[in-house]
Amino acid sequence: MMRLLGPAEIRILADKLDLRPTKKLGQNFVIDAGTVRRIVRVADLSPDDVVIEIGPGLGSLTLALLPSAEHVVVVEIDPVLAGRLPITVAEHGAADNLTVVNADAMKIALGDLSGHVPTALVANLPYNVSVPVLLHLLEILPSLRKGLVMVQSEVADRLAAGPGSKVYGVPSAKAAWYADVRRAGPVGRTVFWPVPNVDSGLVSLVRRDPPTTSASREEVFAVVDAAFAQRRKTLRAALATWAGTAPQAETALRAAGVDPSTRGEQLTIEAFARIAEQKP
Template sequence: MRETKEMMRLLGPAEIRILANKLDLRPTKKLGQNFVIDGGTVRRIVRVADLSPDDVVIEVGPGLGSLTLELLASAAHVVAVEIDPVLAHQLPITVTDRGVSEQLTVINADAMRISETDLLGFTPSALVANLPYNVAVPVVLHLLEALPSLRKGLVMVQSEVADRLAAGPGSKVYGVPSVKAAWYADVRRAGPVGRSVFWPAPNVDSGLVSLVRRDPPATTASREEVFAVIDAAFAQRRKTLRAALASWAGSPAQAETALRAAGVDPSARGEQLDIHAFVRIAESRP
């Protein structure tokens, strides 16, 4: 394992650029391609992810493989989901050159469309990824829903997205991502990441977000019904819940009836409620 760890360090800034030139790669904002070039950051991500030798990791957007290589040294298997066909083709070659190819499966697909049946029989227990900024929240929420085997995760996202995912009720940045993520998991910030560890360097800082799966709240309402309340409550943040939920309930009066039945003040606003309050409101719909 020590020899493998030493080889993992070889994919630094120079190697990243050599690979990029070989592939005639021009990172695009459309695909959110900002590749990690700092070995210390890669090792930190894997360390904080707290993987066991039995974990099967799903990595979204592996890019040129900096994080993938370190994950392969710490987990039983890595399922890498890469939307770019050129990168998906290159990754197994890069990994084979370092002698750990049998632990890697690459799937050329859009992570937003991945389901259990697409994973070739693998059952991932952990999500670890440097997520493209423009799709980070929907990818996290989709994978938590589509892959119930996921028990934990550590994702690197734009700093303000990390704040929103981990925010609690009453925070200025608490919103739809915060509440929906709380349906699936305990979410917290796990540290900052500067801009200089990426190529090309983004215009914003990043942050690590830790997710630990827990059972969703016990409820007679479906997830879709609860999420519909959340969406309605935050669609017009400045409005009271009585007004914001009027269309959802049928009228302001019916919204007030549902809110009172749920034990929620009709004059409150969405950012004051936790996931359990939204569940009670969904259960109380007239």
């Protein structure tokens, strides 16, 4: 079994690199080997999977992923950490199936991944940008068939929420455009260094086809954004600016088969797509 990083080794590595985890970069490093083994197990990887990991940090999860996939591409914004990771991997005798990309995950494109085409996303996502990074990757990497990400517990609830839930909103609807999303278990605070002041959760994603619609993704997402910008308002009022006027919004909603007096939190992504098709 691959020797993984423990708390002592992580502290030693951090001292060597004069590393002080920053909130700006959302850096909370996993120091518990059992947790990373659990993540890899729940991710259910195949030997032919090409995994993309965002924010590998000191390499805790990376070391656990390498024996379980054909290749692992990591995207690390911190140049010091990106430079150190291949050394850590070599010191642990891991297979030579790692590609390190020193870049901002919010700005990468498929062409930045050295010819690799990821099929799975497995990552402890930087907490301050977890939702935009996830949506960006799902958009630019249609090859991603599945994913398992660790995010703040509250964010996990939002991503996995269905229509009618109090926490159903923009992240829920937009994630549902790309994938079936569900909670995949809680993660305690003490497995991280530094210890965050929030709990975490695992979120599983399985790619599905987006709704069949004549509207573009951007057009559908514009309706989602408008519907939740003032979530306490009825859709007739919330979509007034989007449609031009409240009466025009009502006409579009009725044409889409949606009650104008309902609210965005009641709608599936398919319903949002039908509304987008009716834009005046």
